[in-house]
Amino acid sequence: MAGIGIHKIKNNPVVEKLRHGQPSVGSWLSLCSPVAAETLAQIGWDWLVVDVEHSPVGFETMVNCFRAVQLGGAVPLARVPWNETVWIQRTLDAGALGLVVPMVNTAEDAHNVVHNMRYATKGQRSFGGSRVAAYIEGDYRTWTEENLAVIVMIETVQAVENAEAILATDGVVGCFIGPNDLALSLGVSPNATGPGTVHEEAIQAVLAAAKKTGKAAGKHCFTAAELSLRIRQGFQFLALASDLRFLTKAAREEFEAIDFSGTAAENAAEAKGSLY
Ligand code: 3PY
Ligand code: MG
Numbered sequence: 001m002a003g004i005g006i007h008k009i010k011n012n013p014v015v016e017k018l019r020h021g022q023p024s025v026g027s028w029l030s031l032c033s034p035v036a037a038e039t040l041a042q043i044g045w046d047w048l049v050v051d052v053e054h055s056p057v058g059f060e061t062m063v064n065c066f067r068a069v070q071l072g073g074a075v076p077l078a079r080v081p082w083n084e085t086v087w088i089q090r091t092l093d094a095g096a097l098g099l100v101v102p103m104v105n106t107a108e109d110a111h112n113v114v115h116n117m118r119y120a121t122k123g124q125r126s127f128g129g130s131r132v133a134a135y136i137e138g139d140y141r142t143w144t145e146e147n148l149a150v151i152v153m154i155e156t157v158q159a160v161e162n163a164e165a166i167l168a169t170d171g172v173v174g175c176f177i178g179p180n181d182l183a184l185s186l187g188v189s190p191n192a193t194g195p196g197t198v199h200e201e202a203i204q205a206v207l208a209a210a211k212k213t214g215k216a217a218g219k220h221c222f223t224a225a226e227l228s229l230r231i232r233q234g235f236q237f238l239a240l241a242s243d244l245r246f247l248t249k250a251a252r253e254e255f256e257a258i259d260f261s262g263t264a265a266e267n268a269a270e271a272k273g274s275l276y
Helices: 013-019 034-041 059-072 085-093 107-117 131-135 140-147 157-161 163-168 179-186 198-213 224-233 243-256 264-271
Strands: 024-029 047-051 075-079 098-101 149-154 174-177 218-221 237-242
Touching (some): 013 024, 024 034, 024 075, 024 243, 034 047, 059 075, 059 131, 075 149, 085 107, 098 107, 157 163, 157 198, 163 174, 218 224
Parallel strands (some): 024 237, 075 098, 149 174, 174 218
């Protein structure tokens, strides 16, 4: 029976782009809303990350966000709360095609990420299948070996110092800089960023380590202008803001554009018939 369905994929498009040196652009889901996820996915992002670290999303809502992202045409990824076996295992089984793992500070941490994401004999992920296996061409278990997006977060001074060893770890596809935690670790304000700051120096050191190891560098960006600059600099795995930020920014702009200066009667007359 023909239906709108979902076509099967052969390779993970995110990993393909990153391995071919191309930028792959996405955003963050903090609203815990499958409807927001589906709407955002239709805009054209390569991927959307369900943020399980810093949003109150529950596990079942997370699965529904994955479904919604898929339906909207993007690749579902998640940021797990910590570099832990149980989180990694369950989130992959729930259908993420890759993970962003926070606070990876050493090559050993990076090795543990990969070890938890791979099945035996290459790792220790237990085999119970994944709900996403139905959307993969061929065998999911072997597919994961080359196709899961393994993205480690570099967001501390220690991680910047170890960036080359972290990125050189077999199985790591790329890194993702968390600008806020990096600022805190450097002992500076999260606003003390940009050219000439220690923060930017650290970012450029991570980019250099990525180029040296042939892996993808990434960063969370707050504006399209910054994201465009980072593409020109050679960053690849780039997130722009989040669903929450898009909502508050647009709502604030509209709210601030309201003209409260007229009388109530005048405003009502002007608004009539032109609400949308
Ligand atoms: C940070 O800025 O620390 C982040 O984790 C952004 O995703
Ligand atoms: Mg962080």
